[in-house]
Amino acid sequence: MEHTKMKQWVMSSKPKGLVKPTDFRLEEVPIPTIAKGEVLVKTLYLGVAPVMLRYMTNETSFERPMHIGDVMIGRGVGRVVESKSSSFKIGDLLQTKLGWREYGVIKDDPYFMTYNMKNTDLSSSYGVGALGxxxxxxxxxxxxxxxxxxxxxxxxxxxxxxxxxxxxxxxxxxxxxxxxxxxxxxxxxxxxxxxxxxxxxxxxxxxxxxxxxxxxxxxxxxxxxxxxxxxxxxxxxxxxxxxxxxxxxxxxxxxxxxxxxxxxxxxxxxxxxxxxxxxxxxxYDYQEHYPEYENQLAQWIRQGKIIPYEDIGQGIENMPEALISLYKGTKGGTRMVKIEM
The missing domain is CATH 3.40.50.720 (NAD(P)-binding Rossmann-like Domain)
Known part of the structure; x- marks a missing residue:
């Protein structure tokens, strides 16, 4: 691997009202190593959603509590670059809970809600929205x-x-x-x-x-x-x-x-x-249906019945602004950031 360091965003303070830039801190840390049953995923795209405010204030029952200094929680799409797991191989395109970081370690654990995308002829960005x-x-x-x-x-x-x-x-x-x-x-x-x-x-x-x-x-x-x-x-x-x-x-x-x-x-x-x-x-209660959902949506996309509308920012440095823009109500469609530049 040509790089040994990666960037990640952590929560620096609990939001009071809506989120603001000072609630986050950008860090540079070593790219993690993986253990048995884990894969290393290079992040391609990260999505943002209004519910992320509730992640930060621990107001959801389906997400792990967040503490000051924790990597910001979030789903995205990434490519497996190293694998010690029998579930995923190098090259697999995954949508999963990567967190706001350039590389994520994903375990064989239901928490990550990892889904291996199959319609890879379509844009990988669709894994954040249309096929996610x-x-x-x-x-x-x-x-x-x-x-x-x-x-x-x-x-x-x-x-x-x-x-x-x-x-x-x-x-x-x-x-x-x-x-x-x-x-x-x-x-x-x-x-x-x-x-x-x-x-x-x-x-x-x-x-x-x-x-x-x-x-x-x-x-x-x-x-x-x-x-x-x-x-x-x-x-x-x-x-x-x-x-x-x-x-x-x-x-x-x-x-x-x-x-x-x-x-x-x-x-x-x-x-x-x-x-x-x-x-x-x-x-999250319908995981067994995800493959059928993906295939049907992909079919409609190929037929032109669905034309996904995406608003894509550039670079991990812009993650906080991408989230804040949702609460400003200035964006439409699926808001995401392209991480791999």
Missing amino acids: MNGFTAILGMRDIAKVKKGDKVLVSGAAGSVGSMAGFIAKALDCSIVVGIAGGEKKCKLLTEKMGYDAAIDYKAEGLYEKLDHYFPHGIDVFFDNVGGELLDNVLARINRRARIAICGRISEYLIPPEEYHRPKNMYKIGLMDSKMEGFFI
Whole structure:
């Protein structure tokens, strides 16, 4: 190996409110050696997601607690460059919990949620989004939870995010009659209709959100793929059709407020009244389906039914800014950083 040192980001302070640059520190350390059952992975791309703030403040039940000085947690795509594992060989393209570092050591441990990508004729960056957990989440929620079928009228909230940017394409691939996305700001709404496959977009920051819902869905909503929760979910429930399906993917509107300030729904009764279904889901519970998800999504990409929208930064030095930009709401699609330059 030509280099003996690598760069990595560690958490230097616990965020107070939103993350800021001083919550991270860039270090140069030796490239680690591996033991039996481990592989050394050269990082190609790292993704960022809003949930990373909750990793840093230890507010998730599915991630290990973070302490000051710990390498920042994060998933990415990398190539195996050394292996002492029977599970992976040199050259394998993995999406896994690499952390914010140029080389990651991955063990034969379920914690890492390592997935060996097979559709390597497509861009390796897709392992962060379209052929990674975000794409898998979108197809699981839209196809298997919401069971979108031909002719359905579909609404997606948080539509310009990494999952939402895939959800619209998937709904159209499944022959829905109209798919409408909700996003914040004119720029993001333009992305929805020009780059992300949506038939129409609603700007929740503008006036008349619910009037626009009535305009696009005069006969009601069949499927709602929800990333936002709160008041928006409650108002959509008031507009669902008989046997509507609501897939609860997230509730970003309430991530940064205390439980006592959560919206108290008034229209939950509509689920029973309309013989409908509302179901939450978590992608890590469906690992046995990942190969099928990857193959189906890859097929749609090759057919042009999905055109992944990626926002790619350059260089490990830009990881904090890539994450901070998510909370500023200035980006759309899958936000990632190319590490191998």
